[in-house]
Amino acid sequence: MSLDLEIQALLRSNEVKQIDFSMAGMLVTGHGYWQLSNYFSDGPIPHRVRVLVRPAVVGRRSNAHYDRDVIRVKSADVLRTLSGRATVVHECTHAQFDLRALHSPIRSEEGAAFIAKAIYMLACNADIQEIDDAVTSEIREIAESVLASYRITRSTVQLTQDEIDIVRRVMVHDFRYRNGHYTNNGISGQIYRGL
Numbered sequence: 159m160s161l162d163l164e165i166q167a168l169l170r171s172n173e174v175k176q177i178d179f180s181m182a183g184m185l186v187t188g189h190g191y192w193q194l195s196n197y198f199s200d201g202p203i204p205h206r207v208r209v210l211v212r213p214a215v216v217g218r219r220s221n222a223h224y225d226r227d228v229i230r231v232k233s234a235d236v237l238r239t240l241s242g243r244a245t246v247v248h249e250c251t252h253a254q255f256d257l258r259a260l261h262s263p264i265r266s267e268e269g270a271a272f273i274a275k276a277i278y279m280l281a282c283n284a285d286i287q288e289i290d291d292a293v294t295s296e297i298r299e300i301a302e303s304v305l306a307s308y309r310i311t312r313s314t315v316q317l318t319q320d321e322i323d324i325v326r327r328v329m330v331h332d333f334r335y336r337n338g339h340y341t342n343n344g345i346s347g348q349i350y351r352g353l
């Protein structure tokens with residue numbers, strides 16, 4: 159199977175379906191990942207998220223990178239490890255914001271991508287230490303609470319203002335994201351406005 163279709167299958171997996179939350183109006187949902195999955199193909203389609211193996215662009219310290227309708231990954235084997243799949247889920251969260259054309263503050267969008275990554279790792283029953291190493295214990299604890307609520311209600315979980323403040327603080331102090339906004343303008347102009 160091509161890497162494009164492998165990522166499509168990841169976005170439709172039972173673990174990714176359990177990612178469903180909103181951070182001050184910024185929606186990240188299983189529906190959103192499913193919508194996004196339709197933009198992955200191993201053949202030509204009019205609106206497509208392209209997947210490229212580009213280790214030099216991704217760099218040594220990460221597994222993947224999303225920018226303007228393209229996911230660049232470190233290797234064709236990126237989905238073979240949990241940490242690789244979790245990073246692709248993080249990058250696909252950026253792609254979901256792009257598909258929703260949400261103009262978002264960098265620290266909020268990165269925070270949401272880390273929460274999504276942590277929920278994915280929890281849903282995969284990953285080792286707690288591995289999750290904390292990837293996202294910090296603060297993010298993992300919020301993700302645990304969001305996932306537990308989702309499993310009870312089966313509907314989108316709103317992060318509290320206290321949780322959002324913690325997430326943004328971790329993005330500043332632990333991950334050192336700068337101030338500013340990301341430009342999200344749809345997947346080659348296609349925009350999704352649903353849940």
Ligand SMILES: [Zn+2]
Nearest residue numbers: 248252268271
């Ligand atoms: Zn990111």
